[in-house]
Amino acid sequence: MKKAHWEKNLVELIRRTSTDLPADVENVIRRALGREKKDSTAHNFLSMMLKNAAMARRESVPLCQDTGTLSFRFTVPTGFDTNGLASLTRSAVAKATRLGYLRQNTVDSVSGELYVTNVAPAAPLMTFLQGARKTVDARLIMKGGGCENVGQQYSLPDVTLGASRDLEGVRRCVLDAVWKAQGRGCAPGVLGVCIGGDRATGYAHAKEQFLRKLGDRSEVKVLARLEDRLTRDIRKMEIGPMGLGGKTSSLGVKVGTLSRLPASFFVSVSYMCWAFRRRGVLLGPEGGVHRWVY
Ligand code: SF4
Secondary structure, three states: OOHHHHHHHHHHHHHHHHHOOOHHHHHHHHHHHHHOOOOOHHHHHHHHHHHHHHHHHHHOOOOOOOOOEEEEEEEEOOOOOHHHHHHHHHHHHHHHHHOOOOOOOEEOOOOOOEEOOOOEOOEOEEEEEEOOOOOEEEEEEEEOHHHHOOOEEEEOOEOOOOEOOOHHHHHHHHHHHHHHHOOOOOOOEEEEEEEOOOHHHHHHHHHHHHHOOOOOOOOOHHHHHHHHHHHHHHHHOOOOHHHOOOOOOEEEEEEEEOOOOOOOOEEEEEEEOOOOEEEEEEEOOOOOEEEEEO
């Protein structure tokens, strides 16, 4: 493992994620802009988001002041040194913070004291999976606190929503989560949904949906139909960018499932704001870049 290559390219992964909005997200915002009335509040906000994104990219500055929680997901070949990779990732986060790609944004939960390098217990978050490829697939998502705060979890049946343990019940939960998020979480956002699992795995799987490209559809037909229906329903809510009205209340809905116990039926909804920071890279055994992802 060539430490210098690994650290350099992990810092570059962080820089791209923090400062360069992925093309699929930018395209969806651009299409939404075309649907809004010129000079409306919605049009102005979407246009400002695109200008912000262009400036962040041009000047290599964070897209949002809240650099968010950094979640890395590594898929590594058999026998790969994951402890070494974890340690290099922590140094890369500290370096990216020193270089200004990440704002100092991590505090002790009790004392409120700042971790100046953004390296702390469970920060950054790292997940390691084993894959069949010889390269390391490194993905990074940065998720801000404002949108994290509006995530919701439901245990069905829910009498207040009239939500039973079926897909119609799931639909009601997602619409409720969007309704409750209005005015917070920096809309238009993307909804990551998990049907099933337990309380912890449900939220984790809901967030996994953010690794999917915005233009894709679920390979499971019934879920693809649910995603389409939710997209249409949310549009009709006219919550609009920043909750100030308009046709664009969401940039997409992604639904996944996990198995569950007969006694539980959780629906977990994670909300990702318009500043949807997600990037990836395939790295060779010496840390060289094979290909950037997204
Ligand atoms: S919710 Fe997103 S856009 Fe809003 S402040 Fe947080 S990271 Fe920034």
